Amino acid sequence: MTSRRCNLIILGAPGAGKGTQAQVVSKQLGVPHVDCGRVVRSEVAEKTEFGAKAEGYMVQGKLVPDDLMIGIVLKRLNRPDYKDGFLLDGFPRTLDQAVKLDEFLDDSASRLDYVISLGISEETAVRRLSSRRVCPVDGRVYNLLTAPPGNEDTCDVCQNKLVQRPDDMPGTIIERLKVYHEETAPLIEYYKSGDGFLDIDGGGETDVVSESIMSAIRERGRCGI
Numbered sequence: 001m002t003s004r005r006c007n008l009i010i011l012g013a014p015g016a017g018k019g020t021q022a023q024v025v026s027k028q029l030g031v032p033h034v035d036c037g038r039v040v041r042s043e044v045a046e047k048t049e050f051g052a053k054a055e056g057y058m059v060q061g062k063l064v065p066d067d068l069m070i071g072i073v074l075k076r077l078n079r080p081d082y083k084d085g086f087l088l089d090g091f092p093r094t095l096d097q098a099v100k101l102d103e104f105l106d107d108s109a110s111r112l113d114y115v116i117s118l119g120i121s122e123e124t125a126v127r128r129l130s131s132r133r134v135c136p137v138d139g140r141v142y143n144l145l146t147a148p149p150g151n152e153d154t155c156d157v158c159q160n161k162l163v164q165r166p167d168d169m170p171g172t173i174i175e176r177l178k179v180y181h182e183e184t185a186p187l188i189e190y191y192k193s194g195d196g197f198l199d200i201d202g203g204g205e206t207d208v209v210s211e212s213i214m215s216a217i218r219e220r221g222r223c224g225i
């Protein structure tokens with residue numbers, strides 16, 4: 001567990017395994033996981049004003065505009081739940097978002113301890129996303145090829161019928177990958193000279209990738225482990 005504030009972000013293409021690995025790292029470091037895609041999906045489901053504006057972008061595989069997204073994420077990070085740090089999954093995704101996150105951290109006399117960058121091939125991304133299924137009730141993520149539910153198409157925990165995310169349809173996956181290369185991949189350049197930058201091969205099996213991340217974190221020795 002951490003003994004002081006610890007801030008991390010996890011970067012990578014759609015399907016790189018950000019959510020999967022963020023859960024492991026967040027548990028091991030005792031730092032809360034902020035899944036920004038999930039934040040957007042809950043706002044859409046709850047039909048909030050933000051959700052109504054964001055939905056069209058999300059279902060087309062485009063990014064929600066910066067002015068909307070920056071506001072909602074930074075407001076959330078001000079909550080007491082994140083006073084000891086956070087693991088941000090899916091933010092920043094543009095240079096503007098990265099600059100605003102830096103300003104936010106400066107204002108709170110804090111910094112980013114680690115930037116976990118997960119690399120995968122486009123072919124792996126498409127295969128993983130096409131076979132992903134999610135529980136619409138508790139948000140658990142499965143994969144028909146690599147992490148199937150115990151019972152065909154129902155959630156192991158709440159037994160609800162699993163669904164495919166609307167943005168996991170073939171045409172939308174291609175659009176999301178294009179958007180990633182244009183708008184988010186440049187962040188690797190932005191962060192890579194920092195000493196907390198961890199360049200991880202995300203293409204291996206889940207446990208292997210988790211171990212690469214955790215051993216890189218142990219090696220640098222920040223965040224109390």
Ligand code: AP5
Pocket residue numbers: 012013014015016017018019020021036037038040057058059061062063064065069089090091092093097128129131132133141142143144146147167176202203204205206207209
């Ligand atoms: P978001 O939900 O964040 O989508 P994404 O970035 O496209 O990433 P994914 O969640 O699809 O992939 P992942 O890397 O988390 O992979 P996962 O672990 O699930 O965002 C959705 C939308 O919200 C965006 O398109 C945008 O519209 C909006 N949005 C969110 N943040 C925004 C921002 N900052 N600015 C603007 N707009 C924003 O794994 C994928 C599958 O592979 C799973 O089935 C999993 O079980 C499996 N798997 C994972 N790892 C492995 C492994 N090592 N081996 C085998 N299978 C694996």
Ligand code: MG
Pocket residue numbers: 018019020035037
């Ligand atoms: Mg995710």
